[in-house]
Every structure is written in structure tokens, then in C-alpha cells.
Amino acid sequence: MxxxxxxxxxxxxxxxxxxxxxxxxxxxxxxxxxxxxxxxxxxxxxxxxxxxxxxxxxxxxxxxxxxxxxxxxxxxxxxxxxxxxxxxxxxxxxxxxxxxxxxxxxxxxxxxxxxxxxxxxxxxxxxxxxxxxxxxxxxxxxxxxxxxxxxxxxxxxxxxxxxxxxxxxxxxxxxxxxxxxxxxxxxxxxxxxxxxxxxxxxxxxxxxxQGISWQEFTITGQSNHAGTTPMRLRRDAGYCAAAISVFVRELALRYGGSQVATVGAMDLHPNLINVIPARATVSVDLRNTDEATLQRAERELAAFVEKLADAQSVRIDTRRLVRFEPxxxxxxxxxxxxxxxxxxxxxxxxxxxxxxxxxxxxxxxxxxxxxxxxxxxxxxxxxxxxxxxxxxxxxxxxxxxxxxxxxxxx
Amino acid sequence: MxxxxxxxxxxxxxxxxxxxxxxxxxxxxxxxxxxxxxxxxxxxxxxxxxxxxxxxxxxxxxxxxxxxxxxxxxxxxxxxxxxxxxxxxxxxxxxxxxxxxxxxxxxxxxxxxxxxxxxxxxxxxxxxxxxxxxxxxxxxxxxxxxxxxxxxxxxxxxxxxxxxxxxxxxxxxxxxxxxxxxxxxxxxxxxxxxxxxxxxxxxxxxxxxQGISWQEFTITGQSNHAGTTPMRLRRDAGYCAAAISVFVRELALRYGGSQVATVGAMDLHPNLINVIPARATVSVDLRNTDEATLQRAERELAAFVEKLADAQSVRIDTRRLVRFEPxxxxxxxxxxxxxxxxxxxxxxxxxxxxxxxxxxxxxxxxxxxxxxxxxxxxxxxxxxxxxxxxxxxxxxxxxxxxxxxxxxxx
CATH class of the missing domain: 3.40.630.10 (Zn peptidases)
Known part of the structure; x- marks a missing residue:
């Protein structure tokens, strides 16, 4: 043989x-x-x-x-x-x-x-x-x-x-x-x-x-001078994009098992060192072998994004790009x-x-x-x-x- | 009058x-x-x-x-x-x-x-x-x-x-x-x-x-498939960029007073939804009216970046762009x-x-x-x-x- x-x-x-x-x-x-x-x-x-x-x-x-x-x-x-x-x-x-x-x-x-x-x-x-x-x-x-x-x-x-x-x-x-x-x-x-x-x-x-969930978030805040705008008056779309990236990573580590989470794409506008970003897009790729867990991850992310938009006075639009069940x-x-x-x-x-x-x-x-x-x-x-x-x-x-x-x- | x-x-x-x-x-x-x-x-x-x-x-x-x-x-x-x-x-x-x-x-x-x-x-x-x-x-x-x-x-x-x-x-x-x-x-x-x-x-x-401190961080990790790479095997430059952004915002809120911190520019490569970023650049703009506090913020950031590079197995290069005392x-x-x-x-x-x-x-x-x-x-x-x-x-x-x-x- x-x-x-x-x-x-x-x-x-x-x-x-x-x-x-x-x-x-x-x-x-x-x-x-x-x-x-x-x-x-x-x-x-x-x-x-x-x-x-x-x-x-x-x-x-x-x-x-x-x-x-x-x-x-x-x-x-x-x-x-x-x-x-x-x-x-x-x-x-x-x-x-x-x-x-x-x-x-x-x-x-x-x-x-x-x-x-x-x-x-x-x-x-x-x-x-x-x-x-x-x-x-x-x-x-x-x-x-x-x-x-x-x-x-x-x-x-x-x-x-x-x-x-x-x-x-x-x-x-x-x-x-x-x-x-x-x-x-x-x-x-x-x-x-x-x-x-x-x-x-x-x-x-x-x-x-793995089941796959791709979403894109578009965050609309307010562009302002990085030096003259106090933290409390900011509507920083770039920070929100970063917060989503950090959140999904922590979520994946917390879930463990087959859960992975990736922010592969992020774009800030106007993308200048001394200007608070007015707009940001950020992609999120979530995968899990278990459909129920994948849905739970999606729900947690949606709740986080809603709270974030509220707290930071920005608008966050969610677009579903791809969704496959495990x-x-x-x-x-x-x-x-x-x-x-x-x-x-x-x-x-x-x-x-x-x-x-x-x-x-x-x-x-x-x-x-x-x-x-x-x-x-x-x-x-x-x-x-x-x-x-x-x-x-x-x-x-x-x-x-x-x-x-x-x-x-x- | x-x-x-x-x-x-x-x-x-x-x-x-x-x-x-x-x-x-x-x-x-x-x-x-x-x-x-x-x-x-x-x-x-x-x-x-x-x-x-x-x-x-x-x-x-x-x-x-x-x-x-x-x-x-x-x-x-x-x-x-x-x-x-x-x-x-x-x-x-x-x-x-x-x-x-x-x-x-x-x-x-x-x-x-x-x-x-x-x-x-x-x-x-x-x-x-x-x-x-x-x-x-x-x-x-x-x-x-x-x-x-x-x-x-x-x-x-x-x-x-x-x-x-x-x-x-x-x-x-x-x-x-x-x-x-x-x-x-x-x-x-x-x-x-x-x-x-x-x-x-x-x-x-x-x-x-305010005194002004501008730095740019270049993070070098490893590009990999977002679905097939377990969280523990990642060297995610994009996550590190996001973590820096979230860190400096939290630092500014923690310091209070005149401290502001802004991440205005961030670029991920290859910037694709299902690819873990191999490389990222992120700018940090720190300002404070007090020179000693501004220096403390810079030191805290440097320590965070060093720890982050270690924990995430990435290389982070720091470039000082602008520095003015208050x-x-x-x-x-x-x-x-x-x-x-x-x-x-x-x-x-x-x-x-x-x-x-x-x-x-x-x-x-x-x-x-x-x-x-x-x-x-x-x-x-x-x-x-x-x-x-x-x-x-x-x-x-x-x-x-x-x-x-x-x-x-x-």
C-alpha cells in the first residue's frame, strides 16, 4: 500500500x-x-x-x-x-x-x-x-x-x-x-x-x-482642527473606526474557539495629521463555524456601534456586504x-x-x-x-x- | 467710548x-x-x-x-x-x-x-x-x-x-x-x-x-488571510494602528486640561477587507500648554507602542515630524x-x-x-x-x- x-x-x-x-x-x-x-x-x-x-x-x-x-x-x-x-x-x-x-x-x-x-x-x-x-x-x-x-x-x-x-x-x-x-x-x-x-x-x-459576515461601516463626524478642538467637542470619525477595530479584535479573543475578526480596510478623510477625520469607512470580517455564535458576534458589534455613534455624536451607516452561514x-x-x-x-x-x-x-x-x-x-x-x-x-x-x-x- | x-x-x-x-x-x-x-x-x-x-x-x-x-x-x-x-x-x-x-x-x-x-x-x-x-x-x-x-x-x-x-x-x-x-x-x-x-x-x-508633538508610526506585520489565520498567529499592523488611536484618545481624556490628542491620518496596506494588514502608518498629534505634561504624554505613548510591538510581534518605527514647546x-x-x-x-x-x-x-x-x-x-x-x-x-x-x-x- x-x-x-x-x-x-x-x-x-x-x-x-x-x-x-x-x-x-x-x-x-x-x-x-x-x-x-x-x-x-x-x-x-x-x-x-x-x-x-x-x-x-x-x-x-x-x-x-x-x-x-x-x-x-x-x-x-x-x-x-x-x-x-x-x-x-x-x-x-x-x-x-x-x-x-x-x-x-x-x-x-x-x-x-x-x-x-x-x-x-x-x-x-x-x-x-x-x-x-x-x-x-x-x-x-x-x-x-x-x-x-x-x-x-x-x-x-x-x-x-x-x-x-x-x-x-x-x-x-x-x-x-x-x-x-x-x-x-x-x-x-x-x-x-x-x-x-x-x-x-x-x-x-x-x-x-466558517460562516462569513462582511460589513462595512461608514462613519460621518465633523472635520476640525486637531489643535483647537477640545476633546469634548469632537465628532471624530477616525477614532470611531479605530474603536470598532479594537472592539472586534477583543470580541474574537473573548469568544475564542473558531471565532476570528479582522479589520482589513480602513480609510479616513481627509486623512491629514492635524485634521480630525470627518469621515471614515471601516470593514469588518467576522467568521465562526457556529451560526448562532456568529449571529451573537454580529449583534454585539451592532450594539457597540450604536452606542459608539451615540457617545461620539457621529452617524454610523452599516452596509452588509457578504453573509454565508457555516x-x-x-x-x-x-x-x-x-x-x-x-x-x-x-x-x-x-x-x-x-x-x-x-x-x-x-x-x-x-x-x-x-x-x-x-x-x-x-x-x-x-x-x-x-x-x-x-x-x-x-x-x-x-x-x-x-x-x-x-x-x-x- | x-x-x-x-x-x-x-x-x-x-x-x-x-x-x-x-x-x-x-x-x-x-x-x-x-x-x-x-x-x-x-x-x-x-x-x-x-x-x-x-x-x-x-x-x-x-x-x-x-x-x-x-x-x-x-x-x-x-x-x-x-x-x-x-x-x-x-x-x-x-x-x-x-x-x-x-x-x-x-x-x-x-x-x-x-x-x-x-x-x-x-x-x-x-x-x-x-x-x-x-x-x-x-x-x-x-x-x-x-x-x-x-x-x-x-x-x-x-x-x-x-x-x-x-x-x-x-x-x-x-x-x-x-x-x-x-x-x-x-x-x-x-x-x-x-x-x-x-x-x-x-x-x-x-x-x-499649546506645545505640539507630531509623530508618525510605521507598523510592519504580516499579511495573511482573514479567514484562515487564527487570532493567536496574527501580526496585524492594522489592529496596532487602531490600538494607538484608541490609546491616545484615552490618554487625552485621562489627562484632561488642555491635553488634546488626534489621529488624523491612517493608512493600511493592502487595505482589503479579507486580508490582515501587513503594514500601517498612523500619525499622532499631541498638544498641551504645559511642556512637562506634553513630555509625559510622549513618554506614555512610547511605552505603549513598545509594549504593543512586543505583544503583537510587529515592528513599529517612530518618526518625529514636528515638535514645538508651549x-x-x-x-x-x-x-x-x-x-x-x-x-x-x-x-x-x-x-x-x-x-x-x-x-x-x-x-x-x-x-x-x-x-x-x-x-x-x-x-x-x-x-x-x-x-x-x-x-x-x-x-x-x-x-x-x-x-x-x-x-x-x-
Whole structure:
């Protein structure tokens, strides 16, 4: 069993070859969904699928499925992820899971193994949501969470209509969305966080995914001279923005567990050293694996903001930007992943995904789970995104074992 | 005595006429020091001084003095301020004090009054320090606090040499700097803060001027994913910037008295909602009338920043930008102002100036003090800067009384 491996060289070579499409300075990739680079990436993927004798189907939102027939005409076991990237992305986010899926197929082909259930390697359209919102769009449409027509009518940041762009690059497929309902879905992905590296974990069996709450607060106070305005007469929008930042951090530390809170963006106006800010915008990103706790955090923040506005005589407008409920992955599947990894002797840990993934959408229609491998320094969405070849291989081999096990299920 | 008044119409007319030079959208003025607009403003001022029979002297840093002879050959009583503005300035900051000085002279001329001591109306070069640093330059050179040659060699934000620009606009005068040592200096100015309006005060007798400490902190942490990075593994530069902002506000409230603290400018990088900021810069403006207390505030802040850097595993670099010690004005002069105002029945209060003024430099060479009038909403350095004509008149009439009283002193 220990020799069963897709092979490091082949895996790394395929990842590198695909990362060359849309390659940017510093070893990164820019392959934003439905651009020419995305088309080129898709063309290469489809060509590889065909070389591997997979039946390629494209659905009407452009999701690509490479199907490997099984002995029985049962619902297939699906793996995959996405091949689009952010503007200054790395080589692994998304692409790794798709390329590893192909390597599993290659391994099976070379051995002439036919599994009981069919296997499918999927690449979902527009997971990153850079040009067209929302993100995870292809898997969301597949899972029935977003109407196809609404998705096709989405306007991009450049004004383009998604449906038109999909047709332009030749990926407005014929298959009805959601046609393939898998027996199980397993997504292999880099962690995009620092936990595994910091704790020496080699394989993460992802058991849940954090709910996400994004809000933006716009604070309107009064601009005044920093020297001549006594503290008691101030309506300092900048202070209020800072107070919100400090509050959410303290909230996350107080809650503990999976709760995280981030103020990533803050803008003061006029942003001058000796002028009390008249206006400030501040973003708050709250995440928790437990919906009730996430709601409690949101309520606490809302109460704090209301009190703050009152106390500081400012107006604070709240805009909800994004809200996803937490996702709990399939316990049985998580256990299959965990055992497969342990059987190979890897340092294994149950993980929570802090980022969104296609698997969270697939979880709406079939038992789903994820396999994580470490990300160096937790750096992601960045050309410096890196996972060591040995880690890439461990993940792909665990995926191989898991897919084989699931594909033999009755 | 109550009828003794320079007259509202004449005063407002002169202010309006001068504000037309360099006028900008919204009723403001752009007359940055040593530009063509500044030259035009100076030319108008000098012409008006000559119309009023003043002897005009220009010193080597370009300060303009209009001298009205007295009966005795004694040191003169000086008033004045500056006529340069910030890029989007108002009509009153600086200009008001100079124009009111001219109106006092006009009033004396019309009545044929010759005072015991000479009177001087001064306009100091480059008070705002927009193009050439430091600010309050002309009065600083006059007071011997900055060597003439160093001032002339100053390079502007546009690379121009101050001495060259001064010659270009025709105001590199012949008089040695500091030649005129006044018996007393009284500067009439708008408050540029909201206190007088908020408290219904009509005339402020300015007894001191806050010391100023400007620092900029650059925080270097680690950029990471907002969802996947546990709170304990973060090196969040944005949180540290916010913590500094909240700390200095709490410090100012705790100290009370004249202590103010402002974070006017803050920048996060990359400033994205779901990315922990890798870097942040934050400015801190601390002011107090007491030097020892200001130093204590600086020490407390430095200790907080050091502890914060340690606790959050970030690097924090401190840059000192500006540092002025507090100034205490002449007590006897302040009392003269206070009494003159009270004698006219005005709601009078002793004030602290939170902003820097030419009077703080003059205080190094002669008894000095200031008269404040209210600024609507405290708005200044802004085209919307406004002081009601009745307030402008009250200030000018108090100046008239104070100058007359001081000019009769033996």
C-alpha cells in the first residue's frame, strides 16, 4: 500500500505546466474567470481530460466535468476545484485540486483499474469572484443556490455580461446545470492559512467551514482642527473606526474557539495629521463555524456601534456586504479522509476552513468534505503562495486512497 | 467710548477686496507663500499701506512692515499677522489680523490722532508653511530663531529655492531681519476652533499656546488571510494602528486640561477587507500648554507602542515630524486685552491657542499676546471658514482700544 502513489514529478510537472498559462511576475498566475487566460487554461484542461480518456461535459454555466466510467451505472464520486485565480494569484489555489484529480485518473488508467462507481474531475466556473460576483458561482449554480439566468446576466466589474463572456470564450455548454449529482464530493486544496505549518500537520481533514459576515461601516463626524478642538467637542470619525477595530479584535479573543475578526480596510478623510477625520469607512470580517455564535458576534458589534455613534455624536451607516452561514461537512467522509491519511502515517488533524470553497456549495447536494495540505507561512492569493512538493504529493495520494475507497462503495 | 469703532462696512470691504486675490471656488483663497498670488496680495497690501501714509519696510525674509510714526521716538507697538494661505484656505486666517490693523490706522488718520509710540502693521512671510517648511518662518527669522541664510536656502515642495522665489516676486527686502523690536505685539486672529461659538464667547484673550508633538508610526506585520489565520498567529499592523488611536484618545481624556490628542491620518496596506494588514502608518498629534505634561504624554505613548510591538510581534518605527514647546503669552498684555473687551461689554474669556501663530515667535523678543474672535463651527483652512461681520468688528475694535492704550505707554 505504501508504494501506491501518483508520483511527485508527474504531479508537480502538471501543476507547473498549467501555471504557465497566465503566468505573472514572481511565479504567480493571473487567470481571472472568463478572460482569454481562463479560456486558455480551460482548453488545456479539456485537452488533458481527453488525453486521459475522460468524457468531457460542459454545463450552461461553464463548469467542466471529466467523467471516467465505472463498472456500475451509479452516481459518481466527484473531486475537483477551480482553475480561475485572483489578479495576483498563486499556482496552487484551486488548480492543485483539479491537477491532482487528473493525476489520480492517470494512475488508474496506467493500471487499467476500473472502479465500481464512475469518477468525475470537475473544474467549477468563477470560484474567485474577482470580475463577476458572487464567488463560488459555478458550484453555487450547480447546487441550485443561484438561478442560471441570473448568473448569466451578472455584470462584471468591466461591465461585461457573464453569459456573453462565457459564449465568447467557448464555454457556454449544453448540459443542464446540476445534472450530475455525485455520490460524494471531495475537494483537495491548499490550506491558505498558517495553522498546519505552525503545528506540523501534514494532512487536514476538513470537517467544517466558517460562516462569513462582511460589513462595512461608514462613519460621518465633523472635520476640525486637531489643535483647537477640545476633546469634548469632537465628532471624530477616525477614532470611531479605530474603536470598532479594537472592539472586534477583543470580541474574537473573548469568544475564542473558531471565532476570528479582522479589520482589513480602513480609510479616513481627509486623512491629514492635524485634521480630525470627518469621515471614515471601516470593514469588518467576522467568521465562526457556529451560526448562532456568529449571529451573537454580529449583534454585539451592532450594539457597540450604536452606542459608539451615540457617545461620539457621529452617524454610523452599516452596509452588509457578504453573509454565508457555516457549513458542516459530512462526518462519514471526514472520517474516511482522516483514516486514509493516518493509514499513510501522516500527521493528521481535523480542520476548519476559514475560506470559502466549492465544496461548501456541493455540500448542499451530496456528502462533501475537503483535504487540506499546508501553505508556507499561510500566504495565499499571492504569487508567493507555496506548498512543498512533498506536501502536494501527500495530499494527492490521500485523495487517491479516498476516491478509490468511495468509488468502491455500493 | 462705545461709539469708537473702525466700522463694520469698511472692515468687511477691505477683507473682501483682499480675498479676491487668489480667490477659489466656494469663497476660499489660495495664496501660497511666494507664488504669484502671494505677490499680488503683497502688492495690494503695500499699496494700501502707502495710501494710509505708512512707511513701508521690507526685510530680507520678505516680512512687510507699515510704520506709523508716533510723537516719541520709542519702540513701536506692533500688530499684524500673515496674508499667505493654505491651498484651499479661507478669507480670514491671517488676513483678518492684517486688514484690521490697516483699519485701525485709517481710523487714527481720519481723526488726525498721533499716538505717543509708533504703530506698526506687519505681515509675516510664509506663516502657513505649505510650500516651504517650517511654518511661521518670517516671524521665526525675525525673532532670531532661524538663520536668514538657512531660510533663504530652503527648498520648496516644487524644488524651488525660497530666496530665489522671494527675489522673483520682488520681496527680497533690504532691511536686516529683527531690526524692529516692538514695545509689544498683539495679533488679532480667528479662533480656528469651535470653543468660543460653543460657549457664546465673543472675544478671547489668548494667554498661551499649546506645545505640539507630531509623530508618525510605521507598523510592519504580516499579511495573511482573514479567514484562515487564527487570532493567536496574527501580526496585524492594522489592529496596532487602531490600538494607538484608541490609546491616545484615552490618554487625552485621562489627562484632561488642555491635553488634546488626534489621529488624523491612517493608512493600511493592502487595505482589503479579507486580508490582515501587513503594514500601517498612523500619525499622532499631541498638544498641551504645559511642556512637562506634553513630555509625559510622549513618554506614555512610547511605552505603549513598545509594549504593543512586543505583544503583537510587529515592528513599529517612530518618526518625529514636528515638535514645538508651549508658549506663555505676556500676562500684563493679556489683562489689557481682557479689560478692553470687558469694557466694551463683550463676553470675554481667556483662551489657549491650539494652533501655531506668528505671535508665538514674536513672544521671544517682546511682550506678546493675541485676540481671538469666533470661527463658525470651528471650520478653518477651508473655503467655508467663516466669522460673522459683527464678530470681525468686535475683534477689530478691541484691537483699536488695545493698540491705543499700549501706544500711550511711556
Amino acid at each position: 505504501r508504494q501506491r502513489s501518483v508520483g511527485e514529478a508527474a504531479l508537480v510537472e502538471r501543476i507547473e505546466a498549467h501555471a504557465a498559462i497566465g503566468a505573472i511576475e514572481g511565479g504567480g498566475v493571473c487567470r481571472i474567470a472568463l478572460t482569454d487566460a481562463d479560456r486558455e487554461g480551460r482548453d488545456r484542461l479539456v485537452a488533458w481530460m481527453r488525453q486521459l480518456d475522460l468524457d468531457v461535459s460542459i454545463d450552461r454555466i461553464g463548469n467542466i466535468f471529466g467523467v471516467r466510467r465505472g463498472k456500475a451505472d451509479l452516481s459518481p464520486v466527484m473531486t475537483g476545484s477551480h482553475i480561475d485565480t485572483v489578479a495576483t494569484g498563486g499556482r496552487y489555489d484551486g488548480n492543485y485540486g483539479v491537477m491532482a484529480g487528473l493525476e489520480v485518473v492517470r494512475w488508474l488508467n496506467e493500471r487499467g483499474i476500473v472502479t465500481h462507481r464512475p469518477l468525475v474531475v470537475a473544474a467549477f466556473t468563477n470560484e474567485e469572484g474577482v470580475r463577476f460576483q458572487p464567488d463560488m458561482m459555478g458550484s453555487l449554480v450547480h447546487a441550485g443556490g443561484l438561478a442560471l439566468q441570473r448568473a448569466l446576466d451578472t455584470r462584471g466589474t468591466d461591465g461585461a455580461r457573464l453569459g456573453d463572456e462565457l459564449a465568447r470564450i467557448g464555454y457556454a455548454g449544453e448540459m443542464a446545470c446540476g445534472s450530475i449529482v455525485p455520490h460524494a464530493f471531495v475537494e483537495l486544496h491548499i490550506e491558505q492559512g498558517p495553522v498546519m505549518e505552525a503545528e506540523g500537520v501534514q494532512i487536514g481533514a476538513v470537517e467544517n467551514l 457549513v458542516v461537512f459530512d462526518e462519514r467522509l471526514v472520517r474516511v479522509i482522516e483514516r486514509a491519511s493516518q493509514a499513510r502515517g501522516h500527521a493528521t488533524r481535523r480542520m476548519t476552513s476559514g475560506a470559502g470553497h466549492d465544496a461548501q456549495m456541493m455540500a448542499r447536494v451530496c456528502p462533501s468534505a475537503m483535504v487540506f495540505v499546508p501553505s508556507a507561512l499561510g500566504i495565499s492569493h499571492n504569487p508567493r503562495e507555496h506548498t512543498a512538493p512533498a506536501d502536494l504529493l501527500r495530499g494527492a495520494d490521500v485523495l487517491l486512497d479516498v476516491l478509490l475507497a468511495l468509488a468502491e462503495e455500493a | 462705545r461709539q469708537r469703532s473702525v466700522g463694520e462696512a469698511a472692515l468687511v470691504e477691505r477683507i473682501e477686496a483682499h480675498a479676491a486675490i487668489g480667490a477659489i471656488e466656494g469663497g476660499g483663497v489660495c495664496r501660497i507663500a511666494l507664488t504669484d498670488a502671494d505677490r499680488e496680495g503683497r502688492d495690494r497690501l503695500v499699496a494700501w499701506m502707502r495710501q494710509l501714509d505708512l512707511d513701508v519696510s521690507i526685510d530680507r525674509i520678505g516680512n512687510i512692515f507699515g510704520v506709523r510714526r508716533g510723537k516719541a521716538d520709542l519702540s513701536p507697538v506692533m500688530t499684524g499677522s500673515h496674508i499667505d494661505t493654505v491651498a484651499t484656505g479661507g478669507r480670514y486666517d491671517g488676513n483678518y489680523g492684517v486688514m484690521a490693523g490697516l483699519e485701525v490706522v485709517r481710523w487714527l488718520n481720519e481723526r488726525g490722532i498721533v499716538t505717543h509710540r509708533p504703530l506698526v502693521v506687519a505681515a509675516f512671510t510664509n506663516e502657513e508653511g505649505v510650500r516651504f517648511q517650517p511654518d511661521m518662518m518670517g516671524s521665526l527669522v525675525h525673532a532670531g530663531g532661524l538663520a536668514l541664510q538657512r531660510a533663504l536656502d530652503t527648498r520648496g515642495t516644487d524644488g524651488a529655492r525660497l530666496g530665489d522665489e522671494l527675489a522673483r516676486i520682488g520681496y527680497a527686502g533690504e532691511m536686516a531681519c529683527g531690526s524692529i523690536v516692538p514695545h509689544a505685539f498683539v495679533e488679532l486672529h480667528i479662533e480656528q476652533g469651535p470653543v468660543m461659538e460653543a460657549e457664546g464667547v465673543q472675544i478671547g484673550a489668548v494667554e498661551n499656546l 508658549v506663555v503669552f505676556d500676562e500684563r498684555l493679556v489683562r489689557v486685552i481682557e479689560r478692553a473687551s470687558q469694557a466694551r461689554g463683550h463676553a470675554t474669556r481667556r483662551m489657549t491657542s491650539g494652533a501655531g501663530h506668528d505671535a508665538q515667535m514674536m513672544a521671544r523678543v517682546c511682550p506678546s499676546a493675541m485676540v481671538f474672535v469666533p470661527s463658525a463651527l470651528g471650520i478653518s483652512h477651508n473655503p467655508r471658514e467663516h466669522t460673522a461681520p459683527a464678530d470681525l468688528l468686535r475683534g477689530a475694535d478691541v484691537l483699536l482700544d488695545v493698540l491705543l492704550a499700549l501706544a500711550e505707554e511711556a
